[in-house]
Amino acid sequence: MSPAAATARLWICEPCGFVYDPAEGDPDGGIEPGTAFEDIPEDWMCPICGATKADFRELEPGDAIPGG
Numbered sequence: 001m002s003p004a005a006a007t008a009r010l011w012i013c014e015p016c017g018f019v020y021d022p023a024e025g026d027p028d029g030g031i032e033p034g035t036a037f038e039d040i041p042e043d044w045m046c047p048i049c050g051a052t053k054a055d056f057r058e059l060e061p062g063d064a065i066p067g068g
Contacts, residue, residue, distance in 0.1 A: 010059040011037045016049035020056060 011020040020026065020040075025033040029047050031040055037056070044053050 009037065011056040012059050012063075013046045013049065013051050013056050015051045015055055016046060018046050018048040019059070 008022045010022075012018070013020070020037055022036050023033060025031040025035045026040075026044070026047055027033070029044060031044065037053075037058075040053060042053055045051065046055065
């Protein structure tokens with residue numbers, strides 16, 4: 001595992017539980033793999049429920065990942 005992958009932060013959509021993983025990006029939404037959450041355009045929306053970027057929060061260590 002690369003150092004970047006080990007330190008990549010995950011972000012969760014609070015309305016639906018979708019987890020944005022920078023390693024995966026959101027190719028269907030125009031976000032290339034390897035794109036940090038901070039670098040996503042402000043008008044990007046959750047691919048599951050359409051929530052705004054502001055509806056995401058960073059997952060903290062120990063947080064359960066839905067479905068994980």
